[in-house]
Each structure stands twice: as C-alpha cells, then as structure tokens.
Amino acid sequence: MSENPGLIVRDLEIFSADGQTLVGPVSFDFNPGQRLGLIGESGSGKSLAALAIIGLLPDGLSSRGSIELGGRQLVGAPERIMNTVRGTDVAVVFQEPLTALDPLMRIGKQLAEPLRRRAAADGERLTRQQLRLLVRERLADVRLPDPDAIALAFPHQISGGQRQRAALAIALSGRPSLLIADEPTTALDVTVQSEILDLLDRLVDERGMSLLFISHDLAVVARIAPRVVVLQKGLVVEEGMLADVLANPRHAYTHELVDSARSLDNALDDALNGRDA
C-alpha cells in the first residue's frame, strides 16, 4: 500500500468561466487515516471542492490556491500527474450509482479495468483467471451476495444498494489512501443507506484510509465523521468536532441544520411516545 498522505487544502478558490467566485477561499485539512465531513446545502460548493481535489472541475471552471496530498501539489498539476493520482491516491464514490456505472458494461468488467490498471502500475501482469478471481474477491469485500452473478450483471439488473456497493468496489480497486464520498447514500432508501454507511465505516477502518464525506445531511455525517466543516455559499462557516458543533453551533446556518435534524428526531420521538400513551 502506498504511504498514507494527509490532505491540506489552503485558500482554495473556484471560479466560473466569467470570473465569478463560486467557492472560497476555503481551507481545511486532515491527517492520514482521519475522517472529515463536508456539510452544506446543494449549491454550497462542496461537490466542486471534491472535483477540484481530483482535478476534474467541469469545463470552464478553474481553481486557485493550494491542495496538497501527501506533500504533492495538485492545483495546476499536469494531466499526466493527475491521472496517476486519480484512482491510486484518491478515489470518489458518487451520489447516483446508476449513472456512475456504464450501462452497457457488465459490473465485473467495469471493476476489472481499474484492477488491471492498478496491477500494471505496480508492475504486475494479471492473467484473465487472476483478474476474474480478484474481481470476485473485491465484490465479496463490499459484501455483495453471489459475486459471480453480480460480475456478469449489467447495472440495470441489480438493485440501487448493490450498484452503490459495486461502485464502492470500483473506487477501492486502486487501493486509494483517500476516499471522497460525495453524498453516497442520498439516492438510496433509509435502510440501504444505513447498510452502506456501516460498510463504508468498516472498509475505511480496515484499510486505514482517509475519508472525505460530503453530505447535506447532518445525521448521516454524524454516523461516520467525528470532525466536520460546514460550507455555505462557497465559504466555510463552521469547523470543528461534531459534538462541539452540535452542542454549540456558532453560525446561524449551522443552527438551522442542527435544528432541522433535531426536529426530525423529535418528530420520531413524538410518534413513538404518542403510540405509547
């Protein structure tokens, strides 16, 4: 496994084609093996920040500032360097697994490709048989039942939860040291959401990866990341340990987030109590 780099983001700014500032300046960092929750409403720039880290901002957008991963500067790094960073140092799990998987390619093949590439980067050549075994192993790692059948399935033939597990297996195939999870459970229903969070929690722990978990949902982040950064309109409005933020939100927006999460909680309690009474 490659050495586990920390991520240091300093004064990151993202501009649109006409020079408008969309994000920033934003700074946050975390050490190897740590987890950070990036919270914000839609349009707050949290996904753009993630795309900037892997150097895949949409056409016309540009970034300025500093993103250091394991001591390597990623802002302005040439495409050749970024291509080796992507997948092997940083990987991403996206929100909607149906669109993040190629509809015309079997799951096994989509997983085999990055596995083969990672092996090639390590100077190994895998035989077809080895590759097939590795694919099955990785599908089993993400607790997919019947990996052989899943490997042969097209994305539309398996369930949403299974698709997200497959997408996770693909993201992890390059053995990245940093995993960016961009709202990975938002498109799933609540029970599946909880399973995926448990799985993510366990895999990140087992592999000693760093995790940047992006979400609009405080309750989801609370389950997985001890430290959070809250973004609003492209700026950091709050940063700190989750417990502190929850107990003592300093910014009005964080207040709102906590209150709305609480009110859902209370509604649940009320419903329960109402039934008891």
Next chain:
Amino acid sequence: MTRRRDRSAALIAGLICVGLIIAIALVSLLYQPYDPSDTSGGRLVAPSLAHWAGTDQLGRDLLTRLMMGAQIALVAGGGSVVIGGVLGIVLGLGAAFATRWLDDTLSAVLDILIAFPTLLLAMLVIAAQGASLGSAVLAIGLAMSAIVARLVRILAKRVLAQDYITAARTSGSSWPSIIGHHILPNIWPTVLVSLAIQFGAAVLAEASLSYLGLGAPPPNPSWGSLLQQAQATVYTAPLGAIAPGILLVLLVVGMNLLADGLRDVGDPTQRRRA
C-alpha cells in the same frame, strides 16, 4: 410485447434478404452459368432452360450478369461503409473532443458536405480519378463519412457528459481507454444502425452512378448499368429491367430491415432482465 416481435421479425426478414444476395454473390465467385462476356446465346432470347433469365441485346446470359452484379453491389456497399464508417468515427470523435473553435469549424464543414449532393460530389471525384468502381466507392464513402461524423459527434458528446465518464476518470482511466471502453461501446448500437441504413443508400448511389455511366465501366455488370441497358428494350424484354430492379430493392430493403432489427441487439438494457 408486439413491438419487440416486430423488431425481431424485421431482423429475420432483413437477414433473409441480405443473406440471399450474399449467397448469390458467393455462388457467382465459384460458378457462373456462362462466361459473362460470351455473346453466343443470341440477342434478347426469352427465358428458357438454357438461359433462365434470357439474354441481353448483345446475347450475354442475363442470369450470369445479375449474379456478378451482386458482387459489385456488395463491394460498393461494404467499401463505402468501411471508408465512411472509419473516417466518420474518427472525425466525429475528433470533433467531440476538440476545442470549441475547432468543433464549430468541423461541424460547419460537415454540414456543407451533407448539404452537397452525393452524386455531384461523386462526379467531382470521378472527374479527377476516372470512372471506376473504386472512384465510385471512394466518393460515396466520403459523402457518407460526413453523415456518420455528425452522428458520432453528437452521440459522443452525450456520452461524455455522463457521470460514468467522470467516474472512470476519477479512477484514473486515460482518454484512449475511455474511448475504447465506454464511448465506442455506448455509441456503437446507434452507429451500427446508421451504417446499415447507409449501406443500402450506398448500393443505390453506386447503381445510380453506373446508370449514368459513371460507375464501373462496361462490361462490368453493375445492376445500375443493367438497368440502363435494359431501358431501350423495356417493352420487348421487360425482365432485363425488372430483375436487377428486384435485386436492388431486395438488398436495400433488406439492409433497412436489418438496421431496424439491429437496434435492439446492441442494447442490453432492452434485453430481458436477468
């Protein structure tokens, strides 16, 4: 679903029509009833056991010439599709990946090429190269490449905007690998259908050029030149015009049916769920 059954019926009917023409062409490679330039049969003889389709006004066996014509038709269709397909896919992908300015320029050129009549373009190529089957195929292929390129460009752009391309890039795929693994497989079903339709159009275009005397020069028995020769005797020996006409229709309609039927085959999301 009836729609599905229609499709597979179209596929089978198309395969039969096209298969028949291919079979005729293959047989003519190995066996011809007469030498195609043998004029000993007597002029405009009616169909008989010796000459199943009769003879033409020079006394050549019509069946032999019709069979040889199948070879020319398939070479014309296949050759044009290879030229137009390869060139079109390369140009289309190039435009999809190009900078805004280059993309706009390429698109404008393609639109002009598409608006330019194929036969006129063919005459220009033939004027430069001389009339031959090769020139006809080159000209038709060039005209076709513009149509294919425009289709490939728009399809590739649509695929490029998909999340799975971003996902592939986040896992470190290079552009060539993304083209090979994601873009081509995803645009291929539609491109294949278009190429099948273009094949039929190319066969017709070659027949038109030969009819005008701009295709394979005589005595090459292109169905277009057979039609042209039969024109003078269409009332006395109608089979000379009807037979190549029927074969042409069979091949072109067959390719169009095949195109319709192929639409489902390349698309696994249309197949039954596992």
